[in-house]
Amino acid sequence: MRSGIVAIVGRPNVGKSSLLNALVGQKVSITAPKPQTTRHRIQGVLHGDNAQIVFVDTPGMHRAAKKALNKAMNDAASNSLHYVDLALFVIEAGRWTDEDEAVLERLKSVKSPVALVINKVDKFSDKNDLLPLMEKLAPLREWAFVMPLSALKGANVNVLAKQLMERMPEGPPLYPEGQVVGHDLSFTISEMVREKLMRSLAQELPYALTVETEAVEREGGLLKASAIIWVERDGQKKIVIGEDGAMLKRVGTAARRELEEMTGGKVFLKLWVRVKEGWTDDPKALSRFGYEGG
Ligand SMILES: Nc1nc2c(ncn2[C@@H]2O[C@H](COP(=O)(O)OP(=O)(O)OP(=O)(O)O)[C@@H](O)[C@H]2O)c(=O)[nH]1
Ligand SMILES: [Mg+2]
Incomplete structure (x- = not known):
């Protein structure tokens, strides 16, 4: 049996919560077209035959941290990176912003492996158009792997789940069988x-x-x-x-x-x-x- 914790981080609105929901197959975390939708760490569990993954969705890391609420959200995201077996850094296909750059910087101090997830690839009909961004990002740090996908359309989500399951350490399940949602x-x-x-x-x-x-x-x-x-x-x-x-x-x-x-x-x-x-x-x-x- 394998089991582990995977944090999902990135700037606001890239589709982190949509990805969590797609991975576990049900709506665990709320989503909206507006940035800063998620405000807490949200746990959702994927149960496989011989593996269990606890995903932690996080608030989008953002700059305008003027108010105590913004600070609480950024802290929630940042704190999720302690004690994880792997972190998924989610970005949006074709778009790289200062806020993405800031998240990349924050990830420098993370000891666990980090994988790069390029979400919303459905917005590109010609997948070759994704290549320039992938080529730019590949050398920026050591990635566990790079995965283009669409959380919305479900494209490559199963491939990601399989990759992650293989990378989880051996250990007993963290959640009881059948429990998908971490909150009440x-x-x-x-x-x-x-x-x-x-x-x-x-x-x-x-x-x-x-x-x-x-x-x-x-x-x-x-x-x-x-x-x-x-x-x-x-x-x-x-x-x-x-x-x-x-x-x-x-x-x-x-x-x-x-x-x-x-x-x-x-x-x-x-x-x-x-x-x-x-x-x-x-x-x-x-x-x-x-x-x-x-
Ligand atoms: N086209 C497209 N849209 C997507 C995809 N994944 C998410 N979205 C849309 O992007 C918007 C933001 O999605 P969320 O999942 O709420 O994004 P988030 O990263 O959790 O946002 P915060 O919680 O604000 O940090 C929503 O309108 C989603 O429907 C995708 O694969 N393709
Ligand atoms: Mg969210």
Whole structure:
């Protein structure tokens, strides 16, 4: 039996969470077209015949670390690199930015092997167009391997999984058989609501909110949950609620539907919006909301 831990790191929006979900075959980590979607370390487990891999999805490492929340996110990503058997450095095909460069720099102090994953290759119909970037990156450090793939289309994801399984050290499974998700239902509910908010709200507003699941209880086949959407200002609260509550209703319905699909049963989800001024830069509030190092 082989088992190990693989961290998935990179700048925001390159598709790290999409890759985790593709690797383990179910949605463990939320995704959105906006950068800085993931805010915590998220574990998802791949069970093979003779191997188990615990993947750790991480927040995109970013520069504008002005607020305590940004620092907590960058720390969560950075801290995931201790004690891993391998790190996957994910970049986007055809795009190399200063933020990628900064992640590469951060990886210099990592002792475990690092593999380069070039995601979103589906955006290139002619795969020869990928070669210049691959040639540029190959000599930048020693790579365990270089793997072009598409997390979205599933291209090469199984090849990556196989490569990784062969590289894991011998050892007993870290998770019980069949368990794919590393976190509890409360966290899943908060994240699902936050994903729908990330996808529905324009511009900066998603960065001013967090979701806290207040209560979860099962009543027969029914799952009853309530969650608070915390924002920083009254004006933001109005936008999240929307005209006649339309936005909140849309977000709640979308989150409920997906939770029902996930649990296979009926879900009742109640959402509230509250204001906590300056929570994104307040270590005490961050700690209460479950952020790294808060
Ligand atoms: N075309 C294409 N889009 C992709 C692929 N993988 C991810 N995406 C899209 O890229 C966007 C970002 O994906 P995420 O998985 O949320 O990216 P992330 O790296 O986890 O982002 P952060 O959590 O913000 O750091 C989403 O709109 C995805 O649908 C891919 O292989 N091809
Ligand atoms: Mg993510």
